[in-house]
Amino acid sequence: MKIDESKCILCNQCIPYCPVEAIKEGEETCYIVEDECVECGICEKHAGCPVDAFYEGEMDELRKLRKAFSNPLVPHESTAVLGRGTEEMKTNEVTGRFKKGHVGIAVELGRPGIATRFYDVEKVTKKLASIGINKLEPCNPLKPLMKNEETGEIQEKYLNERVLSAIVEFDIDRERVPEALNAIKEVSKELETVFSLDLAGKLENDNTLPAAEIARDLGFDPSINGKTNLGLGRPKAKEGK
C-alpha cells in the first residue's frame, strides 16, 4: 500500500488502524514503511482517510504474495480459498481429511495480529521435516512457495517477505502427537514472531478427542472453546484410515 503524499494532510487518523504499525508520521505527511507493510488493505478500506490518499499501485510478485497471505478478501490464486490456510476441519465430514486416529495440527504463524516473515515459517517447516512431518496439505497456499518439501526449505526469494499470517498444517497419526508437539514447542523458542497452535480431530464413538488428553499430558492447555463441525455436510466421506 502507498500514501499519495500530495494528498495526505497528516491528520494521523489512519495510524492506529494498521495491524503491523507500518504507517508512520512524517514531517509533512504520513508514510508507509514498505518493508513492514503486509498489504492487508485495512488502511485503504477502513481508516476513513478524508482525502483518499491510500492507493495500491503496481504490485510485483512479492507484494502480491504479501497481499494473498494478509488480506482475507483476496483468495489465493492457487487454492481459491479465502484466508491463509485451508478448509481444514470445517468440511471434514465431506472431505474425510482427518480420519479417526488421525490428528490435524496447525501452526498459525504471525497470529494473533503480529505478522511473520517466511524465514520464521521455514524454521517451523524445517523442524517438522527433520522428524519426517513434511507433507503439507495439497491446498495449503504455502505449498507453491516451497523449494523442497522433504527438507522444509522455502524458496530464498520469499524468506524475507512479511505477511499477516501463514499456516503450517499437517495431518498425522495420533501416536505422533507427542513428537510433533514437542518439536513445535522446541522451535517456538527460535522464532522472532508468535504463532497460534491448533489441534483438530474426528471424534471417537464416545464423543471424545483423545489427542486433547495427549496434549494436556504434554503440558499444553487445550482451550475450553473451539470449533465444532456438526457433521451436516454431504456427501459424507467414506470411513476408514
Place this chain on the structure above:
Amino acid sequence: MTHTLHRRGPYESLINDFVLFAIPAQGFNEKGSIPKLTKFFDIVIKYDPVNFGDCGTGNKYGVGEKGIRENITESSVVHAVFTDEETMEKAMEEVKEADLGMSVIATGVLDAVDEIAKKVGIERHTIEHSLGIWGNTNLLPDEEILEITTMCGHGMISSNLTQLVISNVKKGTMTPEQAAKKIAPNCHCGVFNPERAAKIIERIVSEN
C-alpha cells in the same frame, strides 16, 4: 483458515460468544451451493445475530444484509454471531431441519455447543481446540486487548485501534458500545462479537 478458533477470555465471557457458519467443500459440493448458503443466511438472520458476514463480501457494518445475501458465491463462508445459548439452539435446530447438505460449524465453549447439539439431535463430527499462543509472546499486547482483537482471527483489528477506542471510553467521548462498533467493521468476515467487546471494554475501563 481458523478464523474463529482462538477467541480468548474466561468462561463467563466466552459463554456469551457463539458463531454459526456454513461452508461448501471445494471440489466436493460447491456446485449448486449458492441457494443452500442463501437459505442458511436467511435462517440465521431471523434470529437477529449481533454480527454476520461473508469472508469474500463483508459484514453487517459494511455491506449489510442485502449486500451479503445478493453476493453469495460458491466459495462463500456465511457467518452469524449469537450471544446466548438459547438463540444458538434455535438457529442450529432450524439449520438442521433445513437439511442443506453444507458443512456447518459452531464456534463457542465446546461443552456448551455439545449440549446444544444433543438437544437438537446432532452428533458432533470433528472438533478443534486452540493450544494457545507460542513463540515470542513478548510482542503481544495485554491479555484484555487480546480478548477483543482475537475475535477477528484474520488480525484485521489492530491492538492500537482497540487501545485508542478504550482510551476514548475512559475519557468519556465514547460509550463502550460505540467503541465496539467503531472497530467491528474491520473484521470483514463478520465474526467479531460487538456485544461481547463492549462488555470487555466496560470491564477494562471500570478496572482502571
